[in-house]
Amino acid sequence: MHRFEDRWVVSASDLVDVVECGHRVGLAHALAAGLVTGETSENGPRRIDRVRLTPADTTAVRHGEAHERRWLEHLRRCFGADGVVAIERPAPTLAALAQAHERTRQALAAGVPVVYQGALFDGAFQGRPDFLIAAHLDPVAGASTGPAVAGRYEPYDAKLARHASPGAVLQLAAYAAALPSVGVPVPRFMHLLHPAQRATAPEPEPEPALGVGVGVGVVRTFRVDDVVPMVGHARSRLADRLAAAPAVPEPSWAEPRSACATCAFSAHCARGRAEARDLSLVAGLRGDQRQVLRAAGITAVEELAAARDDQRPATMSPATFAGLRLQAELQAGQDATRTADDPVGTVTVRMTGPEGLAALPVPDPGDIYFDMEGDPYALDAAGLEYLFGAVTLADGELFRAFWAHDRAGERQAFERFVDWATERLRAHPGAHIYHYAPYEPNALRRLAARHGTRERQVDDLLAGHRLVDLYAVVRRSLRISQPSYSIKYLEPLFLPGARQAEVKNATDSIVAYESFLAHRAAGELAAADRVLAQIADYNRIDCVSTHRLHRWLLGLRGADGGTPRIDTAAAVDTAADAADDALVDAADDALVDTLVAGLPDDPADWTGDERARALLAAAVGYHRRENKPAWWSYFAALTADRATLESADDCAVPVSWTVVEDWVEPAGRRRRSRRLLQARVDPDRPHPFDRGEAVRLLYPGPPGAEGATTDAVVERAEPHTLLLRESVAPDGVARRPPLAVLPGSPVRPEPKPAAIRGLARRTADALPDLPADPALDLLRRRPPRLVGRDDLPAPGEHDGDQIAAVLAAVSMLDGSYLAVQGPPGAGKTYLAGRLIRHLVEQGRTVGVCSTSHKAIENAMLAATGQPPADPKPADTRAADARAADARAADARAADARPAWRPAVPAAKKQRSGARPASAASG
Numbered sequence: 001m002h003r004f005e006d007r008w009v010v011s012a013s014d015l016v017d018v019v020e021c022g023h024r025v026g027l028a029h030a031l032a033a034g035l036v037t038g039e040t041s042e043n044g045p046r047r048i049d050r051v052r053l054t055p056a057d058t059t060a061v062r063h064g065e066a067h068e069r070r071w072l073e074h075l076r077r078c079f080g081a082d083g084v085v086a087i088e089r090p091a092p093t094l095a096a097l098a099q100a101h102e103r104t105r106q107a108l109a110a111g112v113p114v115v116y117q118g119a120l121f122d123g124a125f126q127g128r129p130d131f132l133i134a135a136h137l138d139p140v141a142g143a144s145t146g147p148a149v150a151g152r153y154e155p156y157d158a159k160l161a162r163h164a165s166p167g168a169v170l171q172l173a174a175y176a177a178a179l180p181s182v183g184v185p186v187p188r189f190m191h192l193l194h195p196a197q198r199a200t201a202p203e204p205e206p207e208p209a210l211g212v213g214v215g216v217g218v219v220r221t222f223r224v225d226d227v228v229p230m231v232g233h234a235r236s237r238l239a240d241r242l243a244a245a246p247a248v249p250e251p252s253w254a255e256p257r258s259a260c261a262t263c264a265f266s267a268h269c270a271r272g273r274a275e276a277r278d279l280s281l282v283a284g285l286r287g288d289q290r291q292v293l294r295a296a297g298i299t300a301v302e303e304l305a306a307a308r309d310d311q312r313p314a315t316m317s318p319a320t321f322a323g324l325r326l327q328a329e330l331q332a333g334q335d336a337t338r339t340a341d342d343p344v345g346t347v348t349v350r351m352t353g354p355e356g357l358a359a360l361p362v363p364d365p366g367d368i369y370f371d372m373e374g375d376p377y378a379l380d381a382a383g384l385e386y387l388f389g390a391v392t393l394a395d396g397e398l399f400r401a402f403w404a405h406d407r408a409g410e411r412q413a414f415e416r417f418v419d420w421a422t423e424r425l426r427a428h429p430g431a432h433i434y435h436y437a438p439y440e441p442n443a444l445r446r447l448a449a450r451h452g453t454r455e456r457q458v459d460d461l462l463a464g465h466r467l468v469d470l471y472a473v474v475r476r477s478l479r480i481s482q483p484s485y486s487i488k489y490l491e492p493l494f495l496p497g498a499r500q501a502e503v504k505n506a507t508d509s510i511v512a513y514e515s516f517l518a519h520r521a522a523g524e525l526a527a528a529d530r531v532l533a534q535i536a537d538y539n540r541i542d543c544v545s546t547h548r549l550h551r552w553l554l555g556l557r558g559a560d561g562g563t564p565r566i567d568t569a570a571a572v573d574t575a576a577d578a579a580d581d582a583l584v585d586a587a588d589d590a591l592v593d594t595l596v597a598g599l600p601d602d603p604a605d606w607t608g609d610e611r612a613r614a615l616l617a618a619a620v621g622y623h624r625r626e627n628k629p630a631w632w633s634y635f636a637a638l639t640a641d642r643a644t645l646e647s648a649d650d651c652a653v654p655v656s657w658t659v660v661e662d663w664v665e666p667a668g669r670r671r672r673s674r675r676l677l678q679a680r681v682d683p684d685r686p687h688p689f690d691r692g693e694a695v696r697l698l699y700p701g702p703p704g705a706e707g708a709t710t711d712a713v714v715e716r717a718e719p720h721t722l723l724l725r726e727s728v729a730p731d732g733v734a735r736r737p738p739l740a741v742l743p744g745s746p747v748r749p750e751p752k753p754a755a756i757r758g759l760a761r762r763t764a765d766a767l768p769d770l771p772a773d774p775a776l777d778l779l780r781r782r783p784p785r786l787v788g789r790d791d792l793p794a795p796g797e798h799d800g801d802q803i804a805a806v807l808a809a810v811s812m813l814d815g816s817y818l819a820v821q822g823p824p825g826a827g828k829t830y831l832a833g834r835l836i837r838h839l840v841e842q843g844r845t846v847g848v849c850s851t852s853h854k855a856i857e858n859a860m861l862a863a864t865g866q867p868p869a870d871p872k873p874a875d876t877r878a879a880d881a882r883a884a885d886a887r888a889a890d891a892r893a894a895d896a897r898p899a900w901r902p903a904v905p906a907a908k909k910q911r912s913g914a915r916p917a918s919a920a921s922g
């Protein structure tokens with residue numbers, strides 16, 4: 001925000017601040033007015049600190065700018081240097097802002113394809129979208145998608161993050177809402193430009209309208225209407241704030257939230273929390289738990305440490321309260337021992353769950369201590385797992401490193417590590433791979449899927465419990481007096497003084513690897529080697545630390561301090577195999593190898609047919625890979641501790657259980673015993689379940705073993721309670737309450753994997769030719785193949801009757817496909833009904849599929865000339881129809897094309913200019 005003579009001018013990022021953290025807005029307002037806090041320090045009144053960029057921040061900024069530059073260069077290649085007009089950054093004066101705004105308006109009025117860093121300024125708001133691109137242009141293909149409509153532009157922002165944050169979407173919407181100030185109507189769509197592919201955690205994405213992936217990156221499209229109301233709300237909240245006299249918020253810090261990670265005030269707020277001994281300092285205490293405790297009058301670490309049982313908030317379970325109180329007590333104790341000479345103080349440990357230690361496997365000479373390093377910015381921000389480090393025991397701690405510096409190297413390093421580890425575990429059947437926290441197994445899964453290699457070996461390691469997460473063991477069995485359970489914080493207990501080197505943590509290692517890449521690119525090979533040696537040393541210490549932690553944990557367990565681990569690998573294997581029979585089908589590998597044999601290494605060099613072969617090869621294992629995470633999380637939940645389950649979004653750990661109806665024996669045709677349970681959940685952690693949903697109820701297992709689950713159906717789902725009908729075999733009746741409600745078992749994909757495998761086999765047999773097949777037509781991006789003509793029949797050939805044109809096209813298909821698209825209300829279901837009748841009358845068999853049973857039923861009813869099932873109330877239907885009419889009219893105006901029509905495949909779209917659209921069918 002900027003204060004000019006007579007007014008405040010806010011930016012899109014100020015609006016994001018309103019949404020992400022109102023406290024930040026207050027601090028920025030006070031800082032802009034030059035205020036200081038009411039707090040004092042040794043040097044007098046305390047100023048509000050803005051943090052300077054750390055090396056990690058600088059790295060992120062540099063890569064963000066490079067990502068934006070790549071898109072800029074791509075657009076210049078597509079539309080020519082004259083087709084992209086760049087607006088200079090204006091000086092922070094009203095006159096300069098107005099001039100830049102006017103230059104932007106003129107460029108847009110002239111119909112330039114792309115305006116880069118255009119200035120939008122309406123006197124109170126200023127924004128600079130990375131790109132304003134004419135609405136009829138496809139920035140990915142660099143081509144027109146339809147006739148140009150004068151003065152229609154859409155905003156695009158380049159974002160390095162793969163995840164579309166609410167702030168990024170709000171920022172875009174603010175630009176979209178400000179476009180009328182330069183004579184452009186508010187557009188229907190706005191877009192984020194992400195990097196092509198990231199190697200970091202596979203995150204679930206919010207639901208965008210469309211997503212298109214290409215070499216230069218991924219375009220994620222959002223509907224402006226969905227978000228613009230939030231812009232108005234944020235602007236008015238910000239205006240209210242700025243209308244009031246600036247004042248430093250009291251207190252001048254606020255509780256942590258996700259936005260703190262990138263906030264310029266993070267050090268300021270962190271110091272405030274530390275000085276106030278805020279509850280957020282307690283390791284593992286969540287934000288919602290902090291609120292509940294504060295509401296109960298417990299606001300500081302020491303207060304929680306001294307809290308009585310009767311101070312427990314009603315919505316917090318006794319076990320959770322006791323655990324947090326113990327953590328606070330230990331931390332308060334350690335903090336009391338800190339001095340200037342000994343800033344860490346005395347770290348103490350308390351055993352809370354010996355069964356966690358009992359779960360440790362028996363040590364074996366073949367054990368491996370494993371740690372990986374990754375750089376999310378490498379390879380144009382696509383990310384790279386560049387080091388697989390391992391320590392084994394033979395005459396001391398022997399370190400070995402598997403390095404990768406490009407994508408092909410990543411595959412090789414991954415394969416070499418997995419082969420080496422698998423071979424070692426085969427030679428040492430009692431050995432395990434120890435790691436700390438879930439990064440390593442997640443990365444192994446991701447790499448197996450990414451490179452389509454060693455999937456079975458990785459699966460065997462995971463399903464066979466050969467990877468052991470010592471972090472999970474620590475969390476389940478111990479309380480440590482440190483404010484974090486990162487392994488570095490635990491080291492004073494078993495490896496004091498380990499971190500003397502330059503690279504001390506994961507962030508340092510990313511910065512160091514970036515510096516290695518820069519040295520290497522500059523030809524400074526000696527310097528590059530020096531940096532690599534530092535990273536290797538950091539990684540070695542992590543592996544050694546994992547080994548020493550293991551030894552220390554075994555020492556805590558004592559010679560007879562626990563039951564040996566109960567290895568349930570066999571049971572897991574059985575279930576996993578039943579869940580995914582492709583896992584044991586070695587023929588898949590041979591099939592994939594045949595399909596991809598001879599393809600160039602770089603996908604950019606593939607021809608259309610080669611790309612189709614690669615896609616088909618990837619599809620061979622698709623359902624196996626798709627289902628694996630669900631099964632892994634299924635099995636992970638069986639051994640997870642309460643805190644882990646409580647923090648998971650897909651399950652619920654009720655505060656209390658009530659038996660509403662006790663067990664009823666099987667009777668009549670019912671073979672299972674049933675009971676009705678009511679679960680009351682913490683109101684601050686809403687459960688994720690809906691009425692009618694199939695779920696599982698988790699019963700913790702004995703020490704060291706997995707728990708068991710039973711089936712249940714949600715009979716009623718209210719915000720704070722669940723009514724669950726549990727059913728079990730008669731001999732599985734439990735008298736105790738479950739611990740948690742878990743999602744239902746993953747959906748089994750059969751028979752789709754077999755169908756894909758069949759197509760892959762036919763294709764492999766026909767190579768180097770590709771057989772004529774509708775699925776291959778899609779993968780090859782070929783237009784529908786017709787008998788006797790090349791192009792689809794046009795409605796004009798059938799007196800303008802579009803349905804007749806579709807029926808004619810389907811009748812001419814030469815074993816190919818036809819896609820039909822259209823918005824809701826365009827008549828797709830009616831068309832599907834006519835088409836089904838038409839085909840049945842010709843003696844054909846018709847398969848109908850959809851993601852919803854209702855859509856299938858409606859298509860079948862339409863085929864028999866009946867109205868749709870479960871019609872909506874008249875007013876809802878009318879509203880839907882009006883909305884559909886408006887959308888259709890809007891689409892026609894924007895794209896100058898009918899509401900629905902036979903769709904052309906992507907390759908043809910790129911040539912002819914049709915906008916990519918979501919597929920739609922009856």
Ligand code: SF4
Nearest residue numbers: 021024260263266269
């Ligand atoms: S550090 Fe966190 S709480 Fe403080 S202003 Fe920034 S986002 Fe808000």
